[in-house]
Amino acid sequence: MVSDYRNRQQVELFLRNASAAELLEQRNLLQQRQDLAPTAIGEAERLIARIAYELRFRVAQPV
Numbered sequence: 001m002v003s004d005y006r007n008r009q010q011v012e013l014f015l016r017n018a019s020a021a022e023l024l025e026q027r028n029l030l031q032q033r034q035d036l037a038p039t040a041i042g043e044a045e046r047l048i049a050r051i052a053y054e055l056r057f058r059v060a061q062p063v
Contacts (some may be wrong), residue, residue, distance in 0.1 A: 015051070
């Protein structure tokens with residue numbers, strides 16, 4: 001899990017090393033926080049999009 005979203009090194013390290021389950025959990029957490037505090041939407045949306053991108057490489061896609 002990412003404890004400080006402003007720490008780019010920590011975020012990148014998490015995104016590179018996280019399993020699909022960890023990425024899904026982090027995305028769900030971000031979406032819940034986004035619903036509660038819509039003031040930081042831009043950064044949360046970018047991170048959610050990046051997690052979705054990373055998940056493409058960790059979850060088998062149907063053909």
